[in-house]
Amino acid sequence: MLVSLVGLPGGGKSTVGRQLARRIGATFLDSDAVIEERIGMPIRSFFEQFGEASFRDKEAAVIDELTREADRGRTVLATGGGALLRPINRQLLRDRSTVVYLRSSPEELFRRLKHDTQRPLLQVKDPLAKLKELYEQRHPLYEETAHYSVDTGRPSVATLVNMIIMQLEVAGLLERSPDTRWDKPSSAGH
Numbered sequence: 597m598l599v600s601l602v603g604l605p606g607g608g609k610s611t612v613g614r615q616l617a618r619r620i621g622a623t624f625l626d627s628d629a630v631i632e633e634r635i636g637m638p639i640r641s642f643f644e645q646f647g648e649a650s651f652r653d654k655e656a657a658v659i660d661e662l663t664r665e666a667d668r669g670r671t672v673l674a675t676g677g678g679a680l681l682r683p684i685n686r687q688l689l690r691d692r693s694t695v696v697y698l699r700s701s702p703e704e705l706f707r708r709l710k711h712d713t714q715r716p717l718l719q720v721k722d723p724l725a726k727l728k729e730l731y732e733q734r735h736p737l738y739e740e741t742a743h744y745s746v747d748t749g750r751p752s753v754a755t756l757v758n759m760i761i762m763q764l765e766v767a768g769l770l771e772r773s774p775d776t777r778w779d780k781p782s783s784a785g786h
């Protein structure tokens with residue numbers, strides 16, 4: 597079983613993905629980390645030297661590979677925020693995994709990312725305007741591709757993880773576990 601997390605940069609795909617994997621006993625994969633390993637440099641440097649289109653080529657190859665592995669066990673995959681720009685990635689992720697959209701507003705992301713220096717697309721004069729533009733462009737793609745969505749606005753990471761687990765249980769993709777029962781308050785704490 598493969599669960600993929602999609603959404604704008606800063607929405608918590610890696611953090612939530614790692615904790616979700618721990619909770620359900622899954623392997624955690626991060627496509628950006630795999631790409632960095634392959635290209636042997638930070639994504640930001642690769643963008644500067646080779647441009648965004650080359651990065652998207654590497655990204656598409658890695659997504660194909662990571663979603664293809666046939667007899668894997670449970671796996672959680674965090675994708676890069678721009679992975680769904682290419683239609684082939686949208687199709688592969690939707691066909692080969694259960695896609696969860698971590699939905700965040702540009703304002704919320706700006707609060708989290710205003711001091712970020714690693715994300716090439718946000719190294720601009722007005723990062724909030726850029727996040728709004730990315731949201732306009734990408735929100736429909738995330739919605740179209742995702743099987744489920746969760747709002748990242750208020751809940752803690754533990755609560756977001758519980759919400760995703762419940763959705764997977766209701767869909768019959770995970771067995772119901774005693775600590776995610778509807779009628780019991782969350783045991784994960786805050």
Ligand code: S3P
Nearest residue numbers: 604605606628676677678715716
């Ligand atoms: C990108 C998001 C980044 C990374 C690259 C491009 C984007 O991943 O893949 O810098 O286009 O939004 P995160 O969403 O993990 O920041």
